Amino acid sequence: MKDLVREDWKEAALGEVCDIYQPKTISAKQMVPDGPYPVFGANGVIGRYTEFNHEEPQLLVTCRGATCGSVNMSEPFSWVTGNAMVVRPKVDDLSLRYVEYFFRGAIDLDGVITGAAQPQITRKSLAPVRIGYPPLDEQRRIVAILDEAFEGLARARTHAEANLQNARELFERQLGDCFSETPKHWVLRKLKQVTSKIGSGATPKGGAGAYKTEGISLIRSLNVHDRWFKEEKLAFIDDEQADKLINVIIEERDVLLNITGASIARCCVAPSEFLPARVNQHVSIIRPDHAVLSPKFLALMLTSKPYKDGLLKTGEDNGSTRQALTKALIENLEVAFPPDVAEQEAVALDLEAAELKSKDLAETYRIKIQDLDDLRQSLLQKAFEGELI
Structure with missing residues (x-):
């Protein structure tokens, strides 16, 4: 913001022209589901209460957590908690709506947020901010x-x-x-009937600490997304580590399928530019018989809603503490194709x-x-x- 852009404008620190404070916080247990007054927390209404602590609408700035710096306006007759900083003009020549717009874009709140582990805005950091107003x-x-x-x-x-x-x-x-x-002329087969390999790998001893900065690619579930491969955070192993995963060498046009955890059933064709490569235990290699089944077609099929939903349900049914797809389940998955x-x-x-x-x-x-x-x-x-x- 330019300093005193016009002669008839004033400029002041927020603390000089606004009351800045955090109201009293009430706990969730104190709130009443059918209370007559809304309770405003860090990001809007969080409940109801039998009392209000602000009769007029207030400008609220989230002062803690990931959404620190977010701006809201409370309703009339509301209880505002201490998770929001109230900023209220205290001089007669400054309007609340003007200050609201100031906070919604004219002020760089990143400059007043403190705290590394827990971002926060305090009155001390906010009060010196300069505001110009006509x-x-x-x-x-x-x-x-x-x-x-x-x-x-x-x-x-x-x-x-x-x-x-x-x-x-x-x-x-x-x-x-x-x-x-699917059209009537398409055929139905189990994956084990139209593939030459289905299998997953392992993480080298020592986990992430054993990864190298270069060498043979070790593809993990975080690299495999639906129909695309994410290069970011691709891990590498050396020849000795790779030799222990000799049974999970990725070949060109292999299909990769995530088989455990939150990313289960994500699927793509292995990109040739990252070969030679191996997979860890969270990714399965599916190697179609190219004379019978196209890898691109298979990857598209497995990421379609009908197949994806079926894999997710199978994973949920099979996983005791986390979703999982076993080799046997993948082998016996029925697929339809021309x-x-x-x-x-x-x-x-x-x-x-x-x-x-x-x-x-x-x-x-x-x-x-x-x-x-x-x-x-x-x-x-x-x-x-x-x-x-």
């Missing part, structure tokens, strides 16, 4: 302009977010449809093109959302530099 009439004009502009921006953002979600889901629906009602590999490849190409189109459409809306956010920030900057016409 006469009340101009404050009201600025607020009215921002209200109207932000209402339109919010509608546009909501519409763009809905379109973004639809774009992301478009391909998943197409993929699910492809494998939910008998002609060329047809499988054609289906895979069509689906890959549809996925790319879906991603491009999603990126268009992601950029639109960013543009709307940039416009919002630009308006705030102009407002607090006295440049809103």
Whole structure:
């Protein structure tokens, strides 16, 4: 914010023109489900209570935790807890709504957040922040302009977010449809009938501490995602460690399937650029007979909703303390596919093109959302530099 951008503007520290404080906190046990008054915590309403400690709406700034710096406005007749910092103008020539917009974009709250393990905002860190403000009439004009502009921006953002979600889901629906009602000429086989290898590996002795900075790739579940491979945090082992995993050498066009934990059933084709490679015990190698089953087609099939849901259910049923897919379960999984590999490849190409189109459409809306956010920030900057016409 520019210093005293106009002669008729004032500038002061927040602590000079606002009351800044944390109200008394009440516990969850004290709250009453059908209480007449809302209770505001760090991020909005967290319950109801029989009393209120603020009759008027208040500007609330989250002062602890991961959402530290978030801004909310309380309702009239509310109880505000100490997890939110109240910032309330105490001078007659500064309006609450103007201060609200100041906190929603003109102030860099990162600069007043302290604490490494537990981020927090204190009155001591917030009070010295400088705020510039014009006469009340101009404050009201600025607020009215921002209200109207932000209402339109919010509608546009909501519409763009809905379109973004639809774009992301478009391909998943197409993929699910492809494998939910398969054509009559497709054949049904168990995976063990159309593969030459199904098996998982192990973690070298010493765990992560034994990994190398270069060498032979050790692919873990965090690298395997649906239809794509994440290079970040790819581990490496040396020749001696790799020799102990000789039974899980990854070959080009192998299909990788996560078989345990939260990422169970994620699946992709092994990328050739990271070979030679091995897998650990959380990833299974599925090696299709290329004369019968296309790896690309298989990976698409296993990530489709019908198959994914079936694998997840199987994993839940099989895992006692965590989800797991055993070798026997994978071997006996029934898969449907065209008998002609060329047809499988054609289906895979069509689906890959549809996925790319879906991603491009999603990126268009992601950029639109960013543009709307940039416009919002630009308006705030102009407002607090006295440049809103």
